């Protein structure tokens with residue numbers, strides 16, 4: 001039990017460090033209020049450029065790696081010949097990386113308004129299965145160069161991770177990786193719903209403020225103030 005409790009708490013606290021928000025604040029903005037509103041590398045990069053956003057990339061990645069290492073230590077540092085986690089270390093490592101992702105998504109130190117966890121997951125994979133992580137980085141570079149798009153390379157790398165891991169670890173571990181990726185999928189879904197609600201909000205406000213029939217003209221047409229003025233005029 002303790003072998004999971006400590007990594008889960010530690011992982012959550014590590015994941016809660018809001019790297020993108022801290023970097024954004026240092027440059028005078030909150031990434032949760034601009035662009036795609038995601039406090040992650042891509043959004044900060046869109047605003048500041050790759051060089052200034054690099055600490056977000058490294059920091060979010062390292063949160064997952066540090067959490068994974070915490071889990072590995074708690075689970076007795078059991079690894080296979082290629083460095084892949086195994087035996088009693090598997091559950092604490094996955095639990096720690098999952099907790100770090102939860103921390104990134106709902107950060108204790110940033111009002112529980114966090115990101116989608118892609119990089120924290122990727123950083124955790126460096127501990128879960130180092131060779132798959134290394135090959136994933138190669139896929140990122142190759143995909144990025146071939147398409148001219150970092151985002152396309154990143155997608156290729158992330159989606160190929162389970163297949164790459166299967167060459168070094170049993171299917172049960174890959175299923176654990178699939179669960180972590182399902183969490184990322186859920187976060188993208190949540191973000192899409194929030195974005196849709198955000199887009200619909202102005203039209204809802206407009207409907208609320210629509211004038212009632214019979215009071216269509218004149219400058220004081222909308223809002224509570226207008227209703228008060230209209231009834232004062234009738235008195």
Ligand SMILES: O=P(O)(O)OC[C@H](O)CO
Pocket residue numbers: 038039040041042043060114115116117118119120154
């Ligand atoms: O999932 P996040 O919050 O780490 O952000 C995703 C990155 O922007 C992907 O480049």
